[in-house]
Amino acid sequence: MRILVLGGDGYLGWPTALHLSDCGHEVAVADNCARRGYDHELGVDSLVPIESMQVRVDAWREVSGRSIEWYFGDLVDAGFTTEMIREFRPDTIVHFGEQRAAPYSMIDRAHAVYTQHNNVVGTLNVLFAIREVDPEIHLVKLGTMGEYGTPNIDIEEGWLDVEHNGRRDRVLFPKKPGSFYHLSKVHDSHNIEFACRVWGLRATDLNQGVVYGQETAQTVRDARLATRFDYDAVFGTVLNRFVIQAVLGHPLTVYGSGSQTRGLIDVRDTVECIRLASESPAVAGEFRVFNQMTESLSVAEIAKVVAGAFEGSASVEQLDNPRVEQAEHYYNVRHTGLVELGLQPHLLSETLIESLFRVAQRYRDRVDVAAMRPSVDWRAPSSPVRVRDDSAAQG
Ligand SMILES: NC(=O)c1ccc[n+]([C@@H]2O[C@H](COP(=O)([O-])OP(=O)(O)OC[C@H]3O[C@@H](n4cnc5c(N)ncnc54)[C@H](O)[C@@H]3O)[C@@H](O)[C@H]2O)c1
Incomplete structure (x- = not known):
């Protein structure tokens, strides 16, 4: 199968491209390297050094004998997006290529507008390009569990059967997201569902859910194949940050009471879910939704797992929650679709959390401690984040 991975320079896009290539697919990646630009703007960096895309692609050819094509360009540029899809002619497009940090989208007006413009327009361009080039192409789009928020009812896989005033219908699950970033994903979902319903796309x-982990079977084959490891307060995910804090002997910083519960997934399961979804495509006209997570844990429980697995001692510090989110809430998510396709999940309790400690230990000298303190406040009109003057976000 020919698979085009959009956002292929990112934390998840790169290991996914390697996994798909290793499984025998013909893979191309596209990216505008905006993510590297956000690092520069915020004055942060991946804990694990990453190579340029050209070096990564060359290293993969050397290690595996397989090639990955590399397109540099912006999905917001409709001409670039359409011509790339016309040239590569994928069977499947895996779309990771968006601004993906909730705190980044909440910095100020410019960052909120940039996030929604980048994500919604980029996805619209992909939809129009598929319709123009080949409506049979299957779009596999990364959304987030954060689209749903924390409703007081069970979260279904995208759709909800409702009965209202004696009549029944099947509707998109009602969503109550918690940031302008998450809202951009909701807008994407609606646009994609519309394209399936009206144009017959698949x-x-x-x-x-929140992804953790840094190593996959392919990335460990050569240091040049490593993917990012983000731990800062804007782009870092919570488990990665706790691991670094434990290794440095710092308290694990839990926002608020820590009873906020979220869905989680190991990066090795992410790449496998993408393979499974790609190899069993949705049918023409279908907008299929899977909840791509393997377990739910509260932030306090995640801190407990990390502290328990760490060989030294690790304490927990509670910070005021800069986000506006419910502390105590119901959270029950259906996530059977990918397991039915064959996913065999790695659960956090059984996972090789030591591999994360090893990575954090190896690069501990690169840690910027100040970058881990929360800097974006959901209530503030403009947050005092460390944004460099020379590269303000567009919008
Ligand atoms: N990491 C997580 O925990 C997580 C959880 C839920 C959902 N997701 C989703 O998965 C996807 C990938 O996440 P990630 O953690 O790998 O993020 P990332 O920021 O590391 O990667 C995204 C990539 O997309 C590229 N990109 C952004 N805008 C682009 C544009 N206009 N044109 C071309 N490329 C563009 C960036 O340069 C970056 O390399 C995102 O859509 C994100 O919303 C991630």
């Missing part, structure tokens, strides 16, 4: 929306 799409799978993967509402993914």
Whole structure:
């Protein structure tokens, strides 16, 4: 199968491209390297050094004998997006290529506008390009569990059967997201569902939980194949940050009471979910939704797992929650679709959390401690984040 991975320079896009290539697919990646630009703007960096895309692609050819094509360009540029899809002619497009940090989208007006413009327009361009080039192409789009928020009812896989005033219908699950970033994903989901319903396109929306982990079977084959490891308060995910804090002997910083519960997934399961969804495409006209997570844990429980697995001692510090989110809430998510396709999850309790400690230990000298303190406040009109003057976000 020919698979085009959009956002292929990112934390998840790169290991996914390697996994798909290793499984025998013909893979191309596209990216405008905006993510590297956000690092520069915020004065942060991946804990694990990453190579340029050209070096990564060359290293993969050397290690595996397989080639990955590399397109540099912006999905917001409709001409670039359409011509790339016309040239590569994929069977499947895996779309990771968006601004993906909730705190980044909440910095100020410019960052909120940039996030929604980048994400919604980029996805619209992909939809129009598929319609123009080949409506048979299957779109596998990364959404997030954050689209749903924390409703007081069970979260279904995208759709909800409702009975109202004696009549029944099947509707998109009502969503109550918690940031302008998450809202951009909701807008994407609606646009994609519309394109499937009205143009007959086929799409799978993967509402993914918070991803943890840094190594996959392919990235460990050569240091030049490493993917990012983000731990800062804007782009870092919570488990990665706790691991670094434990290794440095710092308290694990829990926002608020820590009873906020979220869906999680191991990066090795993410790449496998993408393979499974790609190899069993949605049918024409179908907007298929899977909840791509393997377990739910509260932030306090995640801190407990990390502290328990760490060989030294690790304490927990509670910070005021800069986000506006419910502390105590119901959270029960259906996530059976990908397991039915064959996913065999790695659960956090059984996972090789030591591999994360090893990575953090190896690069501990690169840690910027100040970058881990929360800097974006959901209530503030403009947050005092460390944004460099020379590269303000567009919008
Ligand atoms: N990491 C997580 O925990 C997580 C959880 C849920 C969902 N997701 C979703 O998965 C996807 C990938 O996440 P990630 O953690 O790998 O993020 P990332 O920021 O590391 O990667 C995204 C990539 O997309 C590229 N990109 C952004 N805008 C682009 C544009 N206009 N044109 C071309 N490329 C563009 C960036 O340069 C970056 O390399 C995102 O859509 C994100 O919303 C991630």
